[in-house]
Amino acid sequence: MLQVDRVTKTYGGRTALSEVSFGVGEGRITGFVGANGAGKTTAMRIILGVLSADSGMVSLGGSALTASDRRIFGYMPEERGLYPKMKVGEQISYFGRLHGMTARDASASTASLLERLDLAARSNDTVDSLSLGNQQRAQIAAALVHKPEVLVLDEPFSGLDPLGVDSVLTVLRDAASDGAPVLFSSHQLDLVERLCDDLVIIANGEIRASGSRGQLQQEYGRDRYELDVDGDLGWLREAPGVTVIDFDGGHALFETADAAVAQSVLKRAVADGAVQRFGPRHPSLAQIFREVIQ
């Protein structure tokens, strides 16, 4: 378990993080979402030790992280970059060696990683001769070459084409199924929704919500129901205890605090004619996010 505990960071009077605490469980993919400037990158840099916190601590498995613990971390910074004039293979294996691999292990790991990422043929080309998509893949390889046991990825999907997105998704799922805690930030809420087990929502340097996706949906979901019928649902507007949110002839989205009211609505609809669909509707991540950061 990677645990961030009451971490505070200020930049010349401006508070970037205030008492930030959250955990990333083993084998869990945790999405870290927040608006620009909310503090995601600062928090990730502090986890990696690239920045130091003013107070608070980061621990792994219960003990405070040291610099040598962090070599088992794989990190992809938001600001992408590799040495433009260095050959791809050489560069990836250099990063492996900086993390403590032997020369032989580093080049073996580089070779298999480039193979997996479809970059093996470009191993001897310089980074600046690669297409943008391939540079992104090389960047992923640089984060993974030392076979990290914890992954921290800042906006891993930004700038990726759909194929690139898929290969990063595979990488994250593989890492999590091997038991690694995986933390990634993203603006693309639909991707986060597809991928993550847990969520941490940050705004203005404060954690606004965190927990598993299901928990959050329950906590923040209003009791909304969706109903599709062949006839007309005009009567729903007058039904007691029901607020109609969206309405279009035979389709309605309504809210009610009482489950019994929802059931009585369904009975009336069935009595009126054919019901195509009825069920509770979970709030999307985007909805929760908007609600939480207000």
Place this chain on the structure above:
Amino acid sequence: MSTTAPTFLQSTLLVSNREITVRLRSKAFLISTGILLLAVLASIVIGSIVSANAEPAKIAVQRSVINALPDLPQFARTDVDTRAEAEKLVRSGAVEAAIVSNSSVSKLGITVIARDSPPAAVVAAVSVTPDVVVLEPSKQNPLLIYIVSLGFGIVFFLSAVTFGSTIAQSVVEEKATRVVEILMSAIPVRTLLAGKVLGNSILAFGQIALIAILSGVGLLVTGQSALLGALGPSISWFIVFFAFGFVLLAALFAAAASLVSRQEDMASVTSPVTTLVMVPYLLVILFNDNPIVLGIMSYVPFSAPVGMPMRIFLGTAQWWEPLLSLAILLVSTAFVIVIGARIYENAVLRMGGRVKLREALAR
């Protein structure tokens, strides 16, 4: 994972190794080093050719005055019978000067004839010289002093600026391409700085040593071993001083460069350091005969790599002076590394505009 955490030394060596490899693969670097070495070699060879081919100047002497003249072994003499004959040889350029008899005009009874300007060497040879006593003879010939000071000055300046801007470029490159954040997540920032300084210092030191060896071998091969004997100790000290002095400059260049995020802004932050490097170069050329300036230069850390070897060459330094100056240099280098590392650590992640020095120094 089966790896063990790399030690400070291992990571430093990895970084320095990369710096060196990248540089040694750069064609521009190899070509410019080749040109520099060729220039050193050429100056030694040309110097030796010029001094070896200094054939005795030719003069013509009228037979009737030969016995009245002192021995003139430094000149190649052509004997002529008449003044007209002598003048003809001078005009044609076959001889540089002629000495003919002239009992009416000169006390010495001779006239020296030249084509376009008075021939100083010939005039001196046939003149009466008063007794001269030099109280404190200079150990070295002034022209040689000038050439040697120019040599130390240029080599110091060129190497310091070349490798100083290399390290500055490498710092800004990592910042501009953002690769620095990945590096920082793998190794401590100080290791990164240490590796850069070490790698570039080894390159600079290697280039200086190569120049020194080439000069030594060149002087030996061209039979100028006396000059080598005179230069040897000061060249050796120059290498030692340069090795540590460059580390100091490299730390300054790295710290200055870490303040900016783009190659275009680099010159503006490194120019104060470049000026520091230029000062000893100018001073040693202008004041190589001024013992006070040289004395101060030989103890100020920036200029000691040039000042102290110069004084050793002139023979004005006591045996303990280079050691004391080296100690001062070592202490200031350590101090500058600590300050430089702090600036570097604080500034290297700040992207965008130029980081203010005051902010970079703050804890």
